[in-house]
Amino acid sequence: MTVDTDGVNAVDQMEKGPQKTAFFNNPKIRSSVIQVLLIGILIYGVWSLISNTAANLSAQSKSFGFGFLDNASGFDVSQSLIEYSRASSFWTVYQVGLLNTLLVAITGIILATLVGFSIGIARLSSNWIVSRAAYWYVEALRNIPLLLWIFIFYFGVLRLLPSKREPLGTSLDGALGYLSIGGWIAPKPVAGDMLWLTGLAVLFGIVASFIVSSWAKKRQMRTGQQFPTLYVILGLIIGLPAALFIVTGLPLSFEYPEIGRFGARGGMPVLPEFIALLTALSIYTSAFIAEIVRAGILAINKGQTEASHALGLRPGPTLNLVIIPQALRVIIPPLTNQFLNLTKNSSLAVAIAYPELVSIFAGTALNQSGREVEIIMITMATYLTLSLLTSTFMNWYNNRMALIER
Amino acid sequence: MKAKLLSAAFGAALSVTAVNASAATLDDVKSKGFIQCGVSQGLPGFSQPDSSGNWSGLDVDVCRAVAAAVFGDAGKVKYTPLSAKERFTALSSGEIDILSRNTTWTATRDTQLGLNFAGVNYYDGQGFMVRKELGVSSALELSGASVCTQTGTTTEINATDYFTVNKMEYELVAFEKNDEVVAAYDSGRCEVLTSDASQLYSLRLKLTDPNVHVVLPEIISKEPLGPVVRQGDDQWFNIVRWSFSAMVNAEELGVTSENVDEMKKSENPGIKRLLGVEGNFGEGLGIPNEWAYNIVKHVGNYGESFDKHVGPETSLGIARGVNALWSKGGVMYAPPIR
Numbered sequence: 001m002t003v004d005t006d007g008v009n010a011v012d013q014m015e016k017g018p019q020k021t022a023f024f025n026n027p028k029i030r031s032s033v034i035q036v037l038l039i040g041i042l043i044y045g046v047w048s049l050i051s052n053t054a055a056n057l058s059a060q061s062k063s064f065g066f067g068f069l070d071n072a073s074g075f076d077v078s079q080s081l082i083e084y085s086r087a088s089s090f091w092t093v094y095q096v097g098l099l100n101t102l103l104v105a106i107t108g109i110i111l112a113t114l115v116g117f118s119i120g121i122a123r124l125s126s127n128w129i130v131s132r133a134a135y136w137y138v139e140a141l142r143n144i145p146l147l148l149w150i151f152i153f154y155f156g157v158l159r160l161l162p163s164k165r166e167p168l169g170t171s172l173d174g175a176l177g178y179l180s181i182g183g184w185i186a187p188k189p190v191a192g193d194m195l196w197l198t199g200l201a202v203l204f205g206i207v208a209s210f211i212v213s214s215w216a217k218k219r220q221m222r223t224g225q226q227f228p229t230l231y232v233i234l235g236l237i238i239g240l241p242a243a244l245f246i247v248t249g250l251p252l253s254f255e256y257p258e259i260g261r262f263g264a265r266g267g268m269p270v271l272p273e274f275i276a277l278l279t280a281l282s283i284y285t286s287a288f289i290a291e292i293v294r295a296g297i298l299a300i301n302k303g304q305t306e307a308s309h310a311l312g313l314r315p316g317p318t319l320n321l322v323i324i325p326q327a328l329r330v331i332i333p334p335l336t337n338q339f340l341n342l343t344k345n346s347s348l349a350v351a352i353a354y355p356e357l358v359s360i361f362a363g364t365a366l367n368q369s370g371r372e373v374e375i376i377m378i379t380m381a382t383y384l385t386l387s388l389l390t391s392t393f394m395n396w397y398n399n400r401m402a403l404i405e406r
Numbered sequence: 407m408k409a410k411l412l413s414a415a416f417g418a419a420l421s422v423t424a425v426n427a428s429a430a431t432l433d434d435v436k437s438k439g440f441i442q443c444g445v446s447q448g449l450p451g452f453s454q455p456d457s458s459g460n461w462s463g464l465d466v467d468v469c470r471a472v473a474a475a476v477f478g479d480a481g482k483v484k485y486t487p488l489s490a491k492e493r494f495t496a497l498s499s500g501e502i503d504i505l506s507r508n509t510t511w512t513a514t515r516d517t518q519l520g521l522n523f524a525g526v527n528y529y530d531g532q533g534f535m536v537r538k539e540l541g542v543s544s545a546l547e548l549s550g551a552s553v554c555t556q557t558g559t560t561t562e563i564n565a566t567d568y569f570t571v572n573k574m575e576y577e578l579v580a581f582e583k584n585d586e587v588v589a590a591y592d593s594g595r596c597e598v599l600t601s602d603a604s605q606l607y608s609l610r611l612k613l614t615d616p617n618v619h620v621v622l623p624e625i626i627s628k629e630p631l632g633p634v635v636r637q638g639d640d641q642w643f644n645i646v647r648w649s650f651s652a653m654v655n656a657e658e659l660g661v662t663s664e665n666v667d668e669m670k671k672s673e674n675p676g677i678k679r680l681l682g683v684e685g686n687f688g689e690g691l692g693i694p695n696e697w698a699y700n701i702v703k704h705v706g707n708y709g710e711s712f713d714k715h716v717g718p719e720t721s722l723g724i725a726r727g728v729n730a731l732w733s734k735g736g737v738m739y740a741p742p743i744r
Contacts (some may be wrong), residue, residue: 364562
């Protein structure tokens, strides 16, 4: 190595100590200045938000507080999963709205996932008709705004149903309930005395199935012997409760609706608003899920399929045991987004009178109580919590599905 | 970092929505050169745009009267169509200057929402509309029915009260917009449509076949409808109150948009004060002294406005009834200008 002039200078420098950098180039100072500034802006933002709100509230001689939640609401809602009347408090209105939101969101997520997975897989089918049909399903659904779908189902499709006074289902005398423009008035299940035993058996069956399947898995790992897990689980979850149900003397009856002056009454009404919203939300989201599933499957190297075929696995087990477990790692994160979207999109229900959180709490209750700031804060916090809970759960599931390096 | 960004965004979002108009609405209005008026999303007779986007109606006339009083030009109004649910928030956030949208004056609204009602421009009451084929002749026969209504209104509460008091079962289906209420009722989702009686007549015009529906005789509530302003701006409140009062006083004094110029020469001291020939009432309000003259000239008196938009000659065909002047058997009464 030759020592050039630069090298000599460098040696000189080292003897003099490190060269002084300008203070604004010092990474330590620079990062703390940026952090202080950022915190300053943040504090200012929060402070101005609070003081501005307080100033405006006092200018309108309004107070801030959550005491109003105990006041009687004074209005009725069309669907409530808990006890509710006009004398109930605004806090009860909140609970009614939240439960209605959860009802449509959870059933919607389940339906959208089932349909989405089927369509996503169908999209990759080697059958030309099946894959084309799936393609058009996806393109038609995801390219039309959700609100329009809700209107199409509510004002379009449901309008084709017969009137309330002449509903479908009269030929069966209401055994399956009545279907009309007023919704599906279903027979209402009424629990008998011993029904709790059947419920307990279902719970026991689920716990026992978990134990059995983990035992069977361990045994297979150890000895290579397979165990008919599926049949045992079916027996535990369905067979055992069914047997108990029969032994205890069928402790479940139905309360059938009857046709009155204004259509079917009694029974368990399933609102047309709920049906329209659920259908629109789940098929709209299913189109996105289908694309996510397709992308996930295509992300798996073709070699995996060929290798599993070479091992003698048929196409079914190849998909279930080799492709999907790997594809899930790609599918889960964007799937979480779709679940969050579906939950938040359920607030579009306000357009068709489905009484969910935004419609009755951030809508009617806000209007009747005049507590805009408090109610919007509660509603925002609720959606935030719902979304964070969903993503925590999905992250946990994702970690479980992640590739374990050995 | 995520949390920080989130709260900063939250802060920004709320501080934008919470920007309040300053107390002096009149100064704001003068500097922007027009009045922002909150109206319905289309209610024939009360506030409804025509095919070229010009709004007209009984409620619209209140805003036009205020514009005439402030600017001498009834056209200096811009309209914001609002749903029943949005209306109060739009007013308290400063998005609009006057809310003139068939809004019922109630204690809660007057005391707890930070609003003030500047008068009553239509005395209404809630009623029910049903299909003739149901053969219902009284609201007391409606047990078991589904009732369609608009959310965020007093009608929701009144209907709840009425059905509870009379121990009738019912299902309340509340939509955000009147158009959706009408569509749902028209499709047969509900047997009953409930709203203020005046609205029932006006909504009936939107149905496929208006003739097969009937409004039941029961009126189950008092619904004094009037213009609303923000609380805490007395000057603006006075301008709105007296602009409307001027229309009623003009009718009482027989001053119409046709004869207002001749009436200026009238010897009647009441008319002289109204039209600004005598006294200076405009000064106290902070607007030109010819304010009431401009209102009558450009908008007309209350009776003219009523006849033009909702009266017996229109498709709505509503009789004056309780809305006639106090001197003619109604309850329409305005404090005198003196």
